[in-house]
Amino acid sequence: MTATKPSPETQDLADPAALVARMRAGERRATSRAVTELERLSSAAPRLLEAMRPHLGRALVIGFTGPPGAGKSTLVNAYTRYLREENKQIGIIAVDPSSPISGGAILGDRIRMTATLDDDGVFMRSLASRGHLGGLCPAAVRVIDAFDAAGKDIVLLETVGTGQSEIDVAEVADVRIVVSAPGLGDDIQAMKSGLLEVADILVVNKADREGAERTAQQLKGALSLRSGPRANVPVLKVTATTGDGVPALAVAIDDFATANVAKDATVRRRRRARYLIARAAADLVGERVRHGADGELDRLADAVLAGTLLPADAAGKILRGM
Amino acid sequence: MTATKPSPETQDLADPAALVARMRAGERRATSRAVTELERLSSAAPRLLEAMRPHLGRALVIGFTGPPGAGKSTLVNAYTRYLREENKQIGIIAVDPSSPISGGAILGDRIRMTATLDDDGVFMRSLASRGHLGGLCPAAVRVIDAFDAAGKDIVLLETVGTGQSEIDVAEVADVRIVVSAPGLGDDIQAMKSGLLEVADILVVNKADREGAERTAQQLKGALSLRSGPRANVPVLKVTATTGDGVPALAVAIDDFATANVAKDATVRRRRRARYLIARAAADLVGERVRHGADGELDRLADAVLAGTLLPADAAGKILRGM
Numbered sequence: 001m002t003a004t005k006p007s008p009e010t011q012d013l014a015d016p017a018a019l020v021a022r023m024r025a026g027e028r029r030a031t032s033r034a035v036t037e038l039e040r041l042s043s044a045a046p047r048l049l050e051a052m053r054p055h056l057g058r059a060l061v062i063g064f065t066g067p068p069g070a071g072k073s074t075l076v077n078a079y080t081r082y083l084r085e086e087n088k089q090i091g092i093i094a095v096d097p098s099s100p101i102s103g104g105a106i107l108g109d110r111i112r113m114t115a116t117l118d119d120d121g122v123f124m125r126s127l128a129s130r131g132h133l134g135g136l137c138p139a140a141v142r143v144i145d146a147f148d149a150a151g152k153d154i155v156l157l158e159t160v161g162t163g164q165s166e167i168d169v170a171e172v173a174d175v176r177i178v179v180s181a182p183g184l185g186d187d188i189q190a191m192k193s194g195l196l197e198v199a200d201i202l203v204v205n206k207a208d209r210e211g212a213e214r215t216a217q218q219l220k221g222a223l224s225l226r227s228g229p230r231a232n233v234p235v236l237k238v239t240a241t242t243g244d245g246v247p248a249l250a251v252a253i254d255d256f257a258t259a260n261v262a263k264d265a266t267v268r269r270r271r272r273a274r275y276l277i278a279r280a281a282a283d284l285v286g287e288r289v290r291h292g293a294d295g296e297l298d299r300l301a302d303a304v305l306a307g308t309l310l311p312a313d314a315a316g317k318i319l320r321g322m
Numbered sequence: 323m324t325a326t327k328p329s330p331e332t333q334d335l336a337d338p339a340a341l342v343a344r345m346r347a348g349e350r351r352a353t354s355r356a357v358t359e360l361e362r363l364s365s366a367a368p369r370l371l372e373a374m375r376p377h378l379g380r381a382l383v384i385g386f387t388g389p390p391g392a393g394k395s396t397l398v399n400a401y402t403r404y405l406r407e408e409n410k411q412i413g414i415i416a417v418d419p420s421s422p423i424s425g426g427a428i429l430g431d432r433i434r435m436t437a438t439l440d441d442d443g444v445f446m447r448s449l450a451s452r453g454h455l456g457g458l459c460p461a462a463v464r465v466i467d468a469f470d471a472a473g474k475d476i477v478l479l480e481t482v483g484t485g486q487s488e489i490d491v492a493e494v495a496d497v498r499i500v501v502s503a504p505g506l507g508d509d510i511q512a513m514k515s516g517l518l519e520v521a522d523i524l525v526v527n528k529a530d531r532e533g534a535e536r537t538a539q540q541l542k543g544a545l546s547l548r549s550g551p552r553a554n555v556p557v558l559k560v561t562a563t564t565g566d567g568v569p570a571l572a573v574a575i576d577d578f579a580t581a582n583v584a585k586d587a588t589v590r591r592r593r594r595a596r597y598l599i600a601r602a603a604a605d606l607v608g609e610r611v612r613h614g615a616d617g618e619l620d621r622l623a624d625a626v627l628a629g630t631l632l633p634a635d636a637a638g639k640i641l642r643g644m
């Protein structure tokens with residue numbers, strides 16, 4: 001029998017604790033390996049997560065969302081540059097709707113831009129949100145853990161802003177930044193309205209452009225109609241391309257995190273896991289209600305059509321019967 | 323005691339069968355009243371729906387969705403004009419994300435545009451999609467019935483294209499038109515990718531602009547990668563502002579409806595009701611999973627975080643316990 005040398009991949013996974021130690025020593029290949037295994041939820045993932053567990057809970061997760069054209073990627077890059085000057089270790093997760101049109105290369109330009117940041121203090125991974133129509137893929141939650149275990153201080157989570165992404169970022173991030181910009185048009189303004197509900201901090205990007213002050217005033221006006229803590233959401237003007245306003249944004253993020261983010265990392269991690277479960281449960285229930293063949297479902301559907309039963313009451317009956 | 327004359331509103335609702343007869347005779351005020359009652363699901367709604375029931379099942383529901391800037395409203399107007407020349411009776415439902423920024427007047431321009439179509443053969447209602455982040459409000463399903471009972475041949479359902487709207491239109495409409503246009507940028511291209519999954523017909527609007535042929539070829543290329551019936555989705559170039567291509571679109575819609583739309587209206591109406599129930603069930607389950615306080619949920623969340631339990635399996639356990 002001939003003894004064969006194990007492949008680097010096999011070696012990486014044979015000793016998860018050693019892999020985590022190498023991640024924490026800043027070895028990019030080790031982090032890359034761990035992220036890939038967790039993204040795919042491979043058979044090695046549970047042992048890896050076990051080895052990571054003592055090191056979890058330090059990273060702050062900051063979500064960036066907003067309508068197309070607001071300049072989210074540019075802002076994430078500018079903020080990353082600022083944080084690197086403060087010697088923070090950064091992980092970036094870009095959630096990219098999988099695109100059959102472009103072959104998945106939507107973020108190609110973005111990746112090239114980020115290459116300028118590609119020192120050992122920044123690690124970026126883009127994830128395709130297959131099957132969720134622009135939503136945030138569950139893999140993002142596991143990749144957050146990998147970055148956390150690798151010693152990243154801050155994980156930046158960027159999504160292409162669609163309805164589902166907004167909801168997802170609100171569930172997953174510790175701090176939620178909603179990015180807007182002047183001159184995006186009515187359709188885009190409309191999309192932004194839902195975003196107000198989930199924002200901890202509002203950014204008007206492209207603040208050097210005409211209409212930025214007006215956009216900021218509109219947002220403040222909308223916020224002033226609200227009561228409770230959300231009435232005090234800061235509205236900050238930033239020009240990501242020059243970096244103007246980025247330090248003030250960093251201060252606002254720090255202030256929010258100090259005042260509002262749970263100190264107990266278990267609380268934050270469980271919230272993320274519950275989001276995954278809720279999402280899966282909604283999918284299961286939806287599948288059953290939409291495609292289930294029994295007569296009871298038709299009877300309930302007919303009662304809803306007749307206006308004698310509310311959809312929520314029909315849903316309650318079905319859930320009790322599952 | 324003084325006898326008071328009943329108000330017109332009370333009279334309308336005192337005799338639902340008479341109201342429905344007036345709707346079917348083309349009286350706008352009657353249709354407006356019925357739509358409002360169903361939209362609000364008022365106490366009069368069940369009796370109204372009962373009176374409408376014998377007249378339901380004729381209208382074909384055509385959904386228009388797509389990214390901001392694709393020109394959905396202009397296309398809906400152009401198609402409406404075409405259908406009016408064919409003497410079709412038209413109902414239009416525009417789902418408008420409620421906007422605290424603009425005070426809900428996003429569709430103001432749209433409504434003025436549609437005024438040119440405001441003959442007795444066209445009835446338009448815009449609905450705010452409160453609380454659903456751009457999704458389609460359940461009221462739309464009831465308003466479809468009101469238009470159907472009023473004798474509309476075709477109901478056009480237009481949404482601002484966000485992830486949730488796309489899913490909703492796919493559940494509610496009999497024919498799904500996804501509208502695109504050249505030059506919308508990478509972010510927008512990315513949003514479109516999910517739309518391919520729900521399209522029965524793809525329209526490249528603004529076909530007189532540079533890049534339209536390239537956009538059409540990209541869409542055809544993406545479709546060619548697919549197998550099954552969806553590989554044959556037509557890609558049509560239209561210039562809604564001039565009406566070029568609208569007759570060909572009308573033919574494609576007729577062909578699709580003849581080949582694919584269930585003849586039995588009950589099947590189509592039940593599908594819409596099931597969508598309402600599924601949506602409500604997902605909300606109920608999500609609320610419980612996200613905010614439920616029992617230790618079992620934390621235990622399941624921890625197992626998901628450890629990679630030893632899939633979110634879908636945790637969801638299954640929770641649903642069995644509800």
